[in-house]
Amino acid sequence: xxxxTALTKSYGNARxxxxxxxxxxxxxxxxxxxxxxxxxxxxxKMIVGLARPDxxxxxxxxxxxxDLPNPTRVVGTLLDPSAMHAGRTGRATLMIAARMxxxxxxxxxxxxxxxxxxxAADRRVGxxxxxxxxRLGIAQTLVGDPQVLILDEPANGLxxxxxxxxxxxxxxxxxQGGTVLLSSHLLHEVQATVDHLVVIxxxxxxxxxxxxxxxxxxxxxxxxxxxxxxARALDVARIDYHLGPDQSFTVDVLGGRVTPDLVARVxxxxxxxxxxxxxSDSGGLEQLFFSLTAAEPAPTKEAxx
Amino acid sequence: MTxxxxxxxxxxxxxxxxxTTFAGIPFGRLVRxxxxxxxxxxxxxxxxxxxxxxxxxxMLAPLFSPSTIDxxxxxxxxxxxxxxxxxxxxxxxxTLTSEWSQRTAFAxxxxxxxxxxxxxxxxxxxxxxGAAAAVFGGLVTAAGLGVAAAFGRTLDANLNAGLLAAFLLxxxxxVMTGVALGALVHNSAAAIVASFVLPIGFAxxxxxxxxxxxxxxxxxxxxxxxxxxxxxxxxxxxxxxxxWVAIPLTAGLLRTLRREIN
Numbered sequence: 001x002x003x004x005t006a007l008t009k010s011y012g013n014a015r016x017x018x019x020x021x022x023x024x025x026x027x028x029x030x031x032x033x034x035x036x037x038x039x040x041x042x043x044x045k046m047i048v049g050l051a052r053p054d055x056x057x058x059x060x061x062x063x064x065x066x067d068l069p070n071p072t073r074v075v076g077t078l079l080d081p082s083a084m085h086a087g088r089t090g091r092a093t094l095m096i097a098a099r100m101x102x103x104x105x106x107x108x109x110x111x112x113x114x115x116x117x118x119x120a121a122d123r124r125v126g127x128x129x130x131x132x133x134x135r136l137g138i139a140q141t142l143v144g145d146p147q148v149l150i151l152d153e154p155a156n157g158l159x160x161x162x163x164x165x166x167x168x169x170x171x172x173x174x175x176q177g178g179t180v181l182l183s184s185h186l187l188h189e190v191q192a193t194v195d196h197l198v199v200i201x202x203x204x205x206x207x208x209x210x211x212x213x214x215x216x217x218x219x220x221x222x223x224x225x226x227x228x229x230x231a232r233a234l235d236v237a238r239i240d241y242h243l244g245p246d247q248s249f250t251v252d253v254l255g256g257r258v259t260p261d262l263v264a265r266v267x268x269x270x271x272x273x274x275x276x277x278x279x280s281d282s283g284g285l286e287q288l289f290f291s292l293t294a295a296e297p298a299p300t301k302e303a304x305x
Numbered sequence: 306m307t308x309x310x311x312x313x314x315x316x317x318x319x320x321x322x323x324x325t326t327f328a329g330i331p332f333g334r335l336v337r338x339x340x341x342x343x344x345x346x347x348x349x350x351x352x353x354x355x356x357x358x359x360x361x362x363x364m365l366a367p368l369f370s371p372s373t374i375d376x377x378x379x380x381x382x383x384x385x386x387x388x389x390x391x392x393x394x395x396x397x398x399x400t401l402t403s404e405w406s407q408r409t410a411f412a413x414x415x416x417x418x419x420x421x422x423x424x425x426x427x428x429x430x431x432x433x434x435g436a437a438a439a440v441f442g443g444l445v446t447a448a449g450l451g452v453a454a455a456f457g458r459t460l461d462a463n464l465n466a467g468l469l470a471a472f473l474l475x476x477x478x479x480v481m482t483g484v485a486l487g488a489l490v491h492n493s494a495a496a497i498v499a500s501f502v503l504p505i506g507f508a509x510x511x512x513x514x515x516x517x518x519x520x521x522x523x524x525x526x527x528x529x530x531x532x533x534x535x536x537x538x539x540x541x542x543x544x545x546x547x548x549w550v551a552i553p554l555t556a557g558l559l560r561t562l563r564r565e566i567n
Contacts, residue, residue, distance in 0.1 A: 085407040100335075
């Protein structure tokens with residue numbers, strides 16, 4: 001439903017997006033993850049025609065976004081919740097969106113209810129908190145009853161309750177066959193929401209795939225009262241190991257060829273007692289992501305006044 | 306040519322087909338939405354109220370100064386024209402710049418990515434507001450003349466269809482200078498300041514140079530227009546329209562079509 005092919009963009013000599021290719025399928029939520037300044041927003045802007053790529057192209061529902069006859073009937077877009085007219089009320093903001101989409105204006109009242117802004121509908125958006133603008137922005141994306149949502153940092157400004165609400169809303173949307181692409185600079189924020197991840201760093205995709213696969217631990221951790229015996233057993237079975245702190249053993253799963261089951265059988269055959277056998281804590285993705293985010297200064301919230 | 310392109314098979318894309326089943330946004334709907342945006346905020350309503358109040362206010366001048374101000378239909382209408390030319394361009398400026406200043410361009414251009422259609426709708430709304438304001442100015446003038454007549458003044462009924470058309474054109478062209486400036490500058494405050502400072506600057510330059518005064522200072526050339534003094538001034542009026550409307554509007558449209566939304 002969303003496809004980009006080798007999107008590339010530079011500002012002056014600085015290349016901010018480099019050959020980014022994505023593919024988001026109906027019924028899934030894709031997290032677009034990367035540190036601030038990695039090129040996430042620019043990529044999303046190129047998908048919805050607000051920025052022009054130097055090379056590459058993208059389609060939404062099989063068509064370049066700018067060729068969609070009435071885009072909001074197909075794609076809901078929320079790139080910046082602070083980009084709203086401060087002098088308009090929440091209701092007026094949604095009314096404009098409903099008129100543009102050509103949907104009945106009763107939809108506005110439904111959505112105000114759904115995002116929990118019915119009581120604040122007649123207040124000016126300038127008096128809204130960032131979280132309220134985020135909710136109004138979500139309502140705006142849903143006005144045209146689209147099949148696709150594209151959201152830039154939708155959790156920004158939401159409290160834990162708001163984040164849980166957003167999570168449920170997006171899950172429902174995807175379960176009904178919708179396609180969601182959302183960006184975030186925090187792994188733990190999207191971990192419970194997304195099915196697929198695309199990790200971007202310095203403009204380029206560095207990892208992508210199903211969340212479960214990317215987060216799967218790449219190694220097993222073993223512990224025994226008799227390290228010498230375990231070392232011999234692993235040698236006999238030709239399983240490589242590293243000795244960790246506290247006499248722990250770490251074994252690479254080698255893409256699934258080494259399983260906890262196999263290791264347990266090896267230990268059983270050599271009559272070595274195992275007191276611990278589990279996936280090691282730090283997954284490859286987490287390490288990768290922390291190494292990416294560690295390179296930047298303290299993360300800044302893109303919060304608006 | 307057309308028959309060839311029309312017989313080309315249209316690729317069907319299965320699951321992707323719903324995307325194009327929705328009709329495009331009709332231009333009339335864009336105009337209605339833009340009309341609502343231009344008139345819907347508190348700031349816009351205050352501004353329009355100020356346009357009305359200043360027109361009524363300036364109409365008091367010929368009423369209270371019969372000895373110094375010509376008591377004629379055109380003289381009264383001229384006061385309405387001047388009143389409308391001050392604040393109405395600001396309404397037009399805000400119609401174009403608020404998308405950038407308030408950053409609503411994010412929403413607007415994802416609702417209708419064909420930016421030219423949005424801008425054309427905004428220009429249409431500005432022209433509609435200009436025409437409505439001209440009618441309002443005419444009504445205020447009529448009321449002013451009615452009051453003057455009630456005071457028993459002798460009024461020179463020197464108005465004709467040509468002068469009324471010139472009045473409408475004068476108001477609309479003033480609106481278009483605001484549209485052009487708003488389309489080009491994108492920043493509300495800067496565009497409004499420019500709309501007041503630039504004409505004054507050119508008027509001052511016009512004092513030093515007759516060339517500037519007669520060709521580029523639109524306060525001079527539009528005044529000829531208002532009084533329907535076409536003979537000898539047609540190309541001068543046209544030149545100032547090109548300088549103050551056509552050039553900035555064209556440059557502004559190109560800028561708007563290309564600009565990245567931030």
